Amino acid sequence: MPIPEAKLLPPPAGGRTYTGHQRVRWGDVDPGARLRLDGTARYLQDVSHEDTLDSGTARAGPWVVRRTVIDVIVPAVADEDLTLITFCGGLGARWADRRTSITGQRGARIEAMSLWIRISADTGRPTRLDPAFLDLYADFTGDRKVPASTTHPEPPADAPRRPWPLRATDLDPMNHVNNAATWEPVVDELARLNLRPRRAEVEYRAAIDPGDVVEIASARDDGGLRIWLEVEGRVRASALVHLRS
Template sequence: MDPALVAPRPGGRTFTAEVVAGLGDTAPGGRVRLDAIARWLQDVAYRDVGDAGLLDDGTWIVRRLRIRVEAFPSFDERCELTTFCSGVGAVLAERRTTIRGDAGAHVEAVALWVHLEPGGDGLRPPSDAYREVYGTSAGDRRVRARLFHDPAPPPGSPARPFAFRAADLDVADHVNNAAYWTALEELLAGADAPAVPYDAEIEHRVPGDAGPAAITGDAAAAWILDPAGTTLATIRELHA
C-alpha cells in the first residue's frame, strides 16, 4: 500500500458506518461523484468523533484531502466506510478512511484536519481525551500543516467562471470542503467515469464564501480563485 495510505494499527480504534449511494450522489452514468465521496468522508469522521464522546472538543476543518478510487461506488450500492486516526500533530490530525461496496466499490482516502476553538477562532491543540481515544491508532505518526501544491497558477493562465452557492456553506459559515470537489467534477465533465485507479488531492488555503469564483488549469492541475485572485484551493491528480 502507498506509504501515505497507512493501514490500521493493531488495537487502535476504528469506526465503521454504512451509506447507500443515492440519486443526489451520482453522475448521469451512475457512478458516485467525487464531491459525494468527500461528503461521505467528512460525515463518517463526524460520526466517529461523536461516537467517541468528543463533539464538544473544538472544531475540525479539512486542510488537505486525497481520494484514491480503485473502483467507483455506483447508484444504490451499499457501502461500508471504515475510518481511523492515523496521525496527530500540534493542532492537527490525519484520518484514513476505506470505502468498500457490495458491488465492488473500493476507495482509499487520507485527510489532514486542523483543530480550532469551538467557535472556529484560533488554533486549538487536540485534548488529552482525544489523544487517549486515538493514541493507539495514531501511534508515533506525526503530521504537519505544510502544503505541497504550487499556490499560484502560471502567469497568464486562462480562467473560467465558477461560483459557490449559498447552499455550499456549512455550519462554520464557509464553503464546505466537499463543494470544492464539484470544481473537479466540472473539469472532468464529458468523462463520466475517469479511468481507475483515479487519484486526486485538494489542498485548502483560505476559507471560501458563496459567490463568484474562477478555475484556472485543468483536471491534472487546477487552482480555485476568489474574485480578488486569491487562491482558495488547489487540485492535483496524483500518479504513481
C-alpha cells in the same frame, strides 16, 4: 513536473476504528452511475462526524480540513451499499490525519485520507488537541507525525480561467463553502475536459466566503490535471488529479 502520490496507510492492527454505512444515492452519481468525488467527500465528512459523536469528542470544538486525498481503486455505483471504516493515521500538535477505507457489496474500493485541524470554538483559531482526544487515538498512531503545510504550486499566469458562481447550498454552519462542496468545481472541470479521475487531492488554503467572486483555473500536467480556485488572484483551494488511462 510529475504529480506526486501521497501514501495512504493501512488500517491499524489495534486501536480505535469506527465503522459507518452508506448507500450510494442517485444525487451523488455521474451520468455513468458512478459515485462522484464530491459525493465521496460528503460521505467522508459524514463518517468523520459520526465518529466524533460516537467517541464523545464532538463538543471539544469544530474541525476544518486542510487536505483530502481520494483514491478511487474501483468506483462505487448507484444503490451500492458501502462500508466505511475510519481511523486516526497520525497526529500533529493541532491536527490529525484521518484515514478511511470504503468498500461496497458490488466491489467498490476507495481509500481516502483527510488532514483535519482542530479549531477553538472561542477564538476561531487552531488549538492544541485535547487530552481526551489523545487518550483515544495517540497510542495507536505509531508516533506517526503528519505535517499540515500546503504543497501545491501556484497556477501558471497563462492558465485559462472561468467564473465559478457560488450558491447558497455551498455554505455550511461556519458560513463558508463546505469542504465537500469544494470538490464540485473539480468534478465539473474534469467533466468539461472529458477526463476521469483515478486519484485526486484537494488542499484548502483559506475559506471561501459568501460574496466571494471565485474563478477556476486549470492546467494539464504529466499524467494529470491541476486545478485552482482563486478569489481576487489568490488561491483558496487547489487540486491535483491523477487520471485514468
